Amino acid sequence: MPRSPGRPVPEAERPLRADARRNRELLLTAAHEAFTEHGADASLDDIARRAGVGIGTLYRHFADRDALLVATLEERLVALRDKGRALLETPDAVDAVVAWMKVLIKHLTTYRGMVGTISAGLHGVSAACEQVKETGAALLSRAQAAGEIRSDIDHDDLEALAVAVAFTGQQPASDPARARRMLTVIIDGLRVRAPGAK
Amino acid sequence: MPRSPGRPVPEAERPLRADARRNRELLLTAAHEAFTEHGADASLDDIARRAGVGIGTLYRHFADRDALLVATLEERLVALRDKGRALLETPDAVDAVVAWMKVLIKHLTTYRGMVGTISAGLHGVSAACEQVKETGAALLSRAQAAGEIRSDIDHDDLEALAVAVAFTGQQPASDPARARRMLTVIIDGLRVRAPGAK
DNA sequence: TGCGAAGCGGAGGATGCCTCCGTATATGAA
DNA sequence: TTCATATACGGAGGCATCCTCCGCTTCGCA
Numbered sequence: 001m002p003r004s005p006g007r008p009v010p011e012a013e014r015p016l017r018a019d020a021r022r023n024r025e026l027l028l029t030a031a032h033e034a035f036t037e038h039g040a041d042a043s044l045d046d047i048a049r050r051a052g053v054g055i056g057t058l059y060r061h062f063a064d065r066d067a068l069l070v071a072t073l074e075e076r077l078v079a080l081r082d083k084g085r086a087l088l089e090t091p092d093a094v095d096a097v098v099a100w101m102k103v104l105i106k107h108l109t110t111y112r113g114m115v116g117t118i119s120a121g122l123h124g125v126s127a128a129c130e131q132v133k134e135t136g137a138a139l140l141s142r143a144q145a146a147g148e149i150r151s152d153i154d155h156d157d158l159e160a161l162a163v164a165v166a167f168t169g170q171q172p173a174s175d176p177a178r179a180r181r182m183l184t185v186i187i188d189g190l191r192v193r194a195p196g197a198k
Numbered sequence: 199m200p201r202s203p204g205r206p207v208p209e210a211e212r213p214l215r216a217d218a219r220r221n222r223e224l225l226l227t228a229a230h231e232a233f234t235e236h237g238a239d240a241s242l243d244d245i246a247r248r249a250g251v252g253i254g255t256l257y258r259h260f261a262d263r264d265a266l267l268v269a270t271l272e273e274r275l276v277a278l279r280d281k282g283r284a285l286l287e288t289p290d291a292v293d294a295v296v297a298w299m300k301v302l303i304k305h306l307t308t309y310r311g312m313v314g315t316i317s318a319g320l321h322g323v324s325a326a327c328e329q330v331k332e333t334g335a336a337l338l339s340r341a342q343a344a345g346e347i348r349s350d351i352d353h354d355d356l357e358a359l360a361v362a363v364a365f366t367g368q369q370p371a372s373d374p375a376r377a378r379r380m381l382t383v384i385i386d387g388l389r390v391r392a393p394g395a396k
Numbered sequence: 397t398g399c400g401a402a403g404c405g406g407a408g409g410a411t412g413c414c415t416c417c418g419t420a421t422a423t424g425a426a
Numbered sequence: 427t428t429c430a431t432a433t434a435c436g437g438a439g440g441c442a443t444c445c446t447c448c449g450c451t452t453c454g455c456a
Contacts, residue, residue: 017402017453043443054405059445116369123371150383156371157379163369164362164380171314173321174358181355182362185348189387215422215433241412252436257414 024061026051031072039112070121077128084135093143100139101162108166115167149190161186222259224249229270237310268319275326282333291341298337299360306364313365347388
């Protein structure tokens with residue numbers, strides 16, 4: 001059942017052909033390896049080679065480096081969401097927000113030198129993205145409603161702060177102790193001042 | 199007065215030949231333009247072309263992209279130091295630290311997408327680098343001695359926090375209001391809790 | 397079994413980084 | 427001034443990467 005030659009993928013999800021599905025998986029696995037090993041410097045040609053696939057095939061599946069990265073992280077987003085949901089069940093609202101930030105930071109540092117790109121990937125349109133954001137927003141709201149976290153920030157701010165810690169933690173000159181101190185400073189800044197404080 | 203063919207520059211500062219000095223200046227000017235225009239994506243070949251100089255000449259003066267960037271920023275470091283010294287004369291220690299952070303952030307965002315590299319350049323060995331760090335450290339100590347800024351952080355931490363704000367402020371999804379909020383949160387986190395606070 | 401859509405592969409153009417080395421020039425000494 | 431030589435210049439070209447294009451192959455439905 002042919003189709004008019006509209007160049008790229010039609011639009012809606014069309015079931016992939018069996019070989020295409022297989023190659024897609026091979027590419028994602030190879031990409032994960034390569035990104036893990038070389039971070040932002042991973043070569044797309046190399047990824048195609050690792051996957052045992054032509055470079056043209058890689059580009060048929062993923063428009064560019066970013067698209068490939070986003071796809072690679074997609075399933076991790078689900079795990080992220082689940083961790084967030086679990087945190088919603090814990091009693092201490094502030095502790096939960098702190099834990100959530102740590103989880104975000106870990107996600108953002110999945111691959112070296114890609115904090116910016118991974119962060120951009122969090123603002124995508126996939127269902128997983130939405131759910132991650134919803135979950136995080138719920139965690140934040142809970143702590144704000146309890147009057148423990150300042151109310152003049154939103155979840156995007158929280159994300160930006162996580163990006164900040166993640167980025168500096170990945171600088172060559174950084175050390176884990178400093179990263180911990182940074183997070184402490186930020187958390188303290190997020191807390192509502194106790195009554196009587198200046 | 200010839201010299202044995204020790205490949206690179208001898209070691210100590212040797213006076214440059216007149217043409218070399220001129221070309222060096224041309225390169226720095228061209229580099230500043232190119233970095234301003236294209237940020238991290240500026241091409242070194244293009245910089246040489248703008249300077250009206252062969253690519254070999256560029257590499258004779260600057261070992262690689264980072265060396266060129268550092269040289270480009272060198273004179274700005276002096277300005278940075280001077281601003282810091284001026285702040286040391288202002289009365290409010292905390293305000294001075296806040297202003298210092300803003301100055302640092304501005305410096306780090308001189309060129310787009312180069313926060314990491316510019317930050318690394320702050321840790322160099324030039325006199326200007328040292329003086330910038332000394333000045334910043336003095337500003338921080340003053341506020342800490344006054345009991346207004348937490349004492350468990352050092353100037354490298356302050357720098358890391360500036361890097362954090364600078365980086366997130368340069369993300370495509372960022373907006374100035376968020377950057378301002380981030381800085382507020384961080385400053386609040388840096389303040390010593392007023393007595394009576396939890 | 398056959399046909400058309402979907403997918404594959406890789407050659408090759410474009411760009412960027414950097415090295416190498418033959419040539420040109422500035423500079424101090426005579 | 428002239429000369430010798432260290433210093434500096436220029437750019438061709440090797441290598442890597444990204445990405446496009448298009449002829450060939452394979453899948454899957456009828």
